[in-house]
Amino acid sequence: MKNIYTIILLLFISLFNNGFSQPQTVTFNYTGAAQTWTVPPCVYNISVSVKGAQGGGPGGLGATVLNPTIAVTPGQVLQINVGQCPTGPTGGWNGGGNGHAAVPVNYQSFGGGGASDIRVTPYALTNRIVVAGGGGGKNGCSPQYNALGGAGGCVTGMSGAGSPFVGIGGGGGTATAGGNGGPPWGGGQPGIAGTLGNGGNGGFYTTASGGGGGGGRYGGGGGGADNCCTGANGGGGGGGGSSLNPAGGTCTQGNNTGNGVVAITFTAGSVSITTSNTGPYCEGQTIQLNATTGASSYSWAGPNGFTSTLQNPIIPNCTAVNAGVYTLTYDAGGCISTSTTTVVVNVPVNPTFTQIAAICQNATVPNLSTISTNVPAIQGTWNPSLISSAVVGTQTYTFTPNAGICANATTMNIQILPNEQVTFNQISPFCIGDTPTALPATSTNNIAYTGTWSPATISTAVAGTATYVFTPTVGQCALANSMDIVTYALTTPNFNPMGQICEFESNVVIPTTALNTTPFINGPLITGSWNSPTVITAWAATTNYIFTPDPGQCASTYQMPITVDPLIIPALTQVPQLCQNDANPVLPLVTNNVPAITGTWNPPLIDTSIPGIFTYTFSSDAGQCGDTIDMTITIVPAVPPQFVADTLTGCNPLNVTLSTPPVLGAIYTWYWGGTQIGQGSTFSYQFDQSGYHDITLEYDLLGCIESTTYNDYIYMESYPLASFSSVPSSLTETTQAIQFMNSSVGGTTYTWDFDDSYTSTESDPNHMYVGVTENLLVTLTAYTPLGCSDEYTISIPVIADPIYYVANTFTPDEDEHNQTWQAIFTTGFDPFAFSLTVYDRWGEIIWETHNAAESWDGTYGPLGTKVPAGIYTWRMQYEPKENDDRKVVTGHLNLIR
Template sequence: MKYIKSLFVALLLSFSFSFILPITIGNQSASAQCNTNTSICTPGTAGPFTFVTPGPYVSSCLDFFGPNMGYIILHITTSGPLNMLINGNASTGFLDVAVFNIPNGQAPCTAIQNLSNEIGCNYASAASGCNQFGNSFPCSSSVPAPYVTAGQEIMIVVENWSGSSSSFTMQLGAGGAQTGSPNPAITPAGPFCISSGSTQLIAADMGGTWSGPGVSSSGMFNPATAGLGTHTINYSVGVAPCNATSSTTITVNSATVTPPAAQTICSGGSATLTASGAGTYTWSPSTGLSATTGATVTASPASTTTYTVTGNTAGCTSSGTVTVTVAPLTIGVSPNASICSGASTTLTATGATNYTWSPATGLSSTTGASVTANPTTTTTYTVTGTTGSCSATANVTVTVTPLNLTVSPNTSICSGASATLTASGATSYSWSPSTGLSASTGASVTASPTTTTTYTVTGTTGSCSATGTVTVTVTPLGLTVSPNTSICNGGSTTLTAGGATNYSWSPSTGLSSTTGASVTANPSTTTTYTVSGTSGSCTSSLPVTVTVTPVVVSVSPNTSICSGTSTTINASGAANYSWSPSTGLSSATGATVTANPTVTTTYTVTGSTGTCANTATMTVTVNPVPTVNATNNGPLCEGSTLQLQATSLPGASYSWSGPNGFSANTQNASTPATLNAAGTYTVNTSLNGCTSSATTNVVVNSGQIPVIAAAGPFCETAPNSILSASIAGGTWSGNGIINATTGEFSPLQAGAGVHSISYSVTGGCAIPGTATITVNPIPVVQISSPNTSGCVPFTASLVDASSPVSGSITWDFGDGTANSNQLNNVNHTFNSAGCYDVTVTSTSAVGCSTTTTFPSFICALPNAIAEFSVNDPIHGLMNPEFHTFNTSANASIYSWDFGDGDVSNAFNPSHIYSENAGNYVITLIANNAGNCPDTAQVTVTIQEELVYYVPNTFTPDGDEFNNVFSPVFTSGFDPYNYTLTIYNRWGETLFESNDTKFGWDGTYNGELCKSGIYTWTIRFKSSQSDKKITKTGHVQLLK
């Protein structure tokens, strides 16, 4: 349809010039108009609007030169796609529509002359009397809706190309961009300081024009440009009649602080500082200031300091500085001095002009740089120096050192002892003679003379000295003690000391007393005693050793005998021995004796050597001879079992012997009762080393014992079995026998275990036959799994926990796959979704088996199947919205990622991409309650729109304007696949170019062509595909 319409336009241009006239290039015809008073301020359907004569023609991607047009201005209040319907009052005819952005401050009729302002155009593809952007309305002539933002001003130009309609209406679709009146409300700003930087002013709806002192048309306010004071700022937004204005006031303040002049003060002095020019003041640093705020402060710094004062007026600040210089006065004075009592020293001061001294006590003068001090006690003098109005002080101490030497009093020491001698009242000391002294200098020395000695000490303080004496008298002491001695163990001895007045003995162990000249010592071991003798203050000590000689008697170790026997006992370690008690002994004396007690007895042996003796003991334990009896279970029938019994003696051992070489080592013994087994049997018993014996006589009579045929072992579930014996006609008994006559045995009734079965026959010496039958339990099948459900394919780990442990096993997984005979643990993979019965047959090591089915033990959960499509995988920049169609299966949870940072959890989300061409991957993760997710992806493409413009007139008249005809491509084409061809009305080729930058200058073979209509054809390829596009139209050459 577009190509038919293009041909129709070409025919109009060729044969109906009245439709495009009157037109002037560069100047608008008097009848042309651009109606800027038709504005839409409210949402909904607007109109009807009438068409007017066009002028000037718009600069559009469409061929706008129709007979009449309509102009509508919209102020956008809600951002979104401009879903718009232009609907003529006729149901047929072509309506072409272009949408232009109106830049801030530019007239709408000027904006539509600039192709770069065009944001959408619809060259009607159907003569349906309507035209739409987007797909919100049932109009067949549709293109993608451009995206507009709140605050944007746009102009819509409608061309009544076919003239079928006399008026039209406009309607905006729901969910997209909407129009309305702009809100000019200004956000309050300021006040500002004049030194503040530029600030962007804000209105509720931006995009309007600002005016007033210091403000740019875009709303940048500069306080310095506006100047001090309060200024009125105006703001206008929108295009009449959809426009609005508002105003606000902005105040610009300033603060200029004037600091005080610099000052100089003496050390310790102060200066008054006063600032002016602001409302409030802040001072820093705070060092030496009486306050940190206020116009006036007092400064008393210890050293030269520069202060900063900051003034503030209505939030605007400025600063200044002032320096307070401190002129210091430093007084020097003589160092501290020490003098002897009665001496004097000279004191000197420097650094000032005049000096005064205090206190006057001991001074030769109270003024002058130099004075003489002769105090009687230590005194601190203060000198005050002055130079002009500044003064300073310094101190000096004169220490008076009186020398009052004292020394320790005379003292007495014992020979070999020492005494401490001390002196005081001086600074240093020297002692003489040095004999017996620990040192010859120091305030304290230790004297240890061997004879009485008088010592002299000389004390010195500075140049002052004095002497004193002290006598140390030495008193000798001669102590004696008994010689060392020896005693027997348990004996005693007398120890005697002499040569002193008092005595003390140590240690006290074994002593009769610890004081006195004579004591008795009775130690148990060799001991050295020390005696200390004292006469007056003199003490001396001597040792004496008492050696203890022990007698160690050894005897045989404890022993045991049987009642009525004897043992030999030996003693050693002494010269003579005596034994007690004598009961059971062969002798009461001697180193060796024989003991034959009747009861357990402890013997004591006393050994002596000279006067020293000692004892030792040992015990003879008498064990009784065991008493034993022997019995049997006879008389016996031949073929039975002989049972031999002996008396039970705890701890005893037994040994049997009898006919046919019979022997046994147990308390009770047994053997088959054959005729040769008759006779006497002897048992020997041993207990605690003592033995005894007993006999029993066994009688065996001839007879027969039935033999039961071996049977079993059986499983608990085995069928009943008929037992048999060597002699028929007997009676059966025992656990599991359900028929005493036939010998029918039931393993199930008997239960698991070992059962004793008896079979009896009639007769005088008939003995029942016995046998045992073993019944084994059937397994109790148990299985477990750490995870019984999972996503397909699900590998389950199954564990056999049967009791008893399976000797062999068969696993049936219920999924039709082969069984497994894997013992203990088995892994199996379920490849289809569903819950499966697991059947296990367990066979024990002894061959008993059982089968157990575990219903729905394993569940393999179905996987989600992620699948979706989009309405069209390729969109243009003017319609970047994609709609998804979710066809996933087995899913209830959906996670979408659109590849641009945006996500969604909706079932069929729609997504609008930003205006950036490129490929985007839409990812869907579909999941279900079993957490078995699946992922699907679709790549969508946003292509650049094909935007181009072909002029309909050019004037190659040499005036440097509009001299060349060339299509203008903005985007969406391949510049390397392009051809422009110009034909005259007879179809001859006048010009051809393969470069969009090289157009037709109106010449052919070097000569300018005549004014008229020429046909053009452009052939090019889309940059987004290999599609070749051909367009044909007409251009008017005017000279």
């Protein structure tokens, strides 16, 4: 018995090891998108292998992080991002920096390889728990200057190689920062530095760009560009990305070729229970939920509040509310896990079919389709199973779906139509030669029927009755029918001849109704139209006019000759031009033609009391074919002219424009004091004599002469002569009064401009100048009463600076010459702001005064001690009169004894 227990225990241990402890590995390859993996039940630790992608070109190899142990939670969803090895300038997926395209393509630089990583929610770059860095991309260059990208590193990525002239490529990423961008050569672009997760882009030059940096924990920098020339020495390769290696793992730089790869190894902790159902179901059926064996307890939960502790529960008479996800929570060896199954409950579908069109009685019938037009199609049977066309009316056919299909029964109504006699609207009779209408293509029945006619078209070539037969198109519920159509012969219309018509006579209408009718219309007279509705009277001739009857009267065309007599132009003697109020002449009532034409005038009389241009119309009496003629008679107005001048007063000489409203055809002549000065309705003239002047305007309108004189119309004055003088003629001080004497001739008013912003209208002003420092231009303007003016200007010089004299030597030796010394001012200073000081060679004051009139006699102190002969220094201070601008002057004095 003990041996039996031992065998059972070993068997249990073996089963437990086989069911609960088998390591499993899940491998993720590059897809170009994020992938996920859900941690299985009872799995709390995983071991991973993560390899970064190689850079393009080929470039630097990717790093490998191997066998770190990572704590996880059952049901946790990890995001897997597998890096791409690029094949061109675009950086590899998951962080590879870009290279640059080129023409030709062999000069392109390549993108950096993408990093491979595993992330936890919310799956941002900062949520990565393991990272394997990608390698940098190869540079763009001539074949002899290849520079590979740096390898994906561990703590730090490897720097990319440089061409012989660039020197070094992009820097590798570190644990805390992206790699530096590689330096350029010459004026080329530098590479872009890497950032968190992303390699930097390579610098650009057409044929020598830098490679992109590899992705990683921090991406490598892009390589710099070489801008030398086409086929240049090449830019630098991109730097490799750094890696994130969790505790317990190992990291190998530059270890992987091609795309990256991620592998997750875990040991399952329990038996997995699989759930299922026997659906899909149709409403009303029983739902069967199933779970595999191996658990010690089962607990179901689902839609509409469903719960059960059975392993395989059922739900009878299901409806749409029972559809959804059912979750089984189970205990397998102490590990609580869940599994789900989705139940689909279908609402019964209504089968649909293409409606069968109406069928003619006793016609061949189609088969009823046993497959519906639904998607997916529904199969079933019909009752009755065949269509019958023997009886007219609506027949109902019922479709029943096959067993096991979630669909309702449906019906189709099919109409059996009776065979009907076709009907048409009768076509009206035609006349011989008419263009017939087309025979109708469809009948006038409620259901329009189509078919063919025999004959196919109507003929109007022969008078009489013709029969046309209509045969319906096969498949229509219609019977054949015929129509009789009548064609009539033509009747010639009759008209009375036209009366006398004169050339150019207007609106001579030809009657459009004949004197006779036709048997066809039986009563109304024949109507129609002529090729011209009125007689053409533009010339004298006999012309044939053609009458065309209106349609439907069966009348023929008719030709009528019409004669137009020539029109005679009345010959009249022109009444000459008349002046207003001349004697009224008589208009002739008989023309000068042979034979003469008589007529009347409108208006009948000439009235010369009203000026203007008038039209008189002569109308010939009837029966003479005489034309109407107009005579224009001009009556010249007898109106004295009016005129204006643009200027009536002014200064001599004076330009004046004289004008009068022009009358068409009039001749205008201007006179000044009886002397002709010009012609025209507008005339400009320069008058050169002072005083008052008479102006006369004479105009001749077609021989009718009128004139107007304006006495003393224009007045002119001569210009004055301005002149003046001043006392004094110059300013010796900056503030000083000047008297001005006016000597102008012919002026009555005056304006002075003193050139210091002041003016005056006095005749002889006295003006005080204050603070003047520069010469002045004083202007006098003299005016006459009409404003004729003259200007006169003089210049007044200004001598305003202080004038002083200080001698440099004096001899106080008691003779009659040079016994004293002083500063001598002649003008322009303030005596109350004056001081003068004399110093000896040691700077001691020897003599001082504040009075400009005081002089020094060469003594010192109150006792009058004579100073020795020698050189002394003097200092003078003063202020100008006009301001407080203090002046200081120094000099040397030679005292001789």
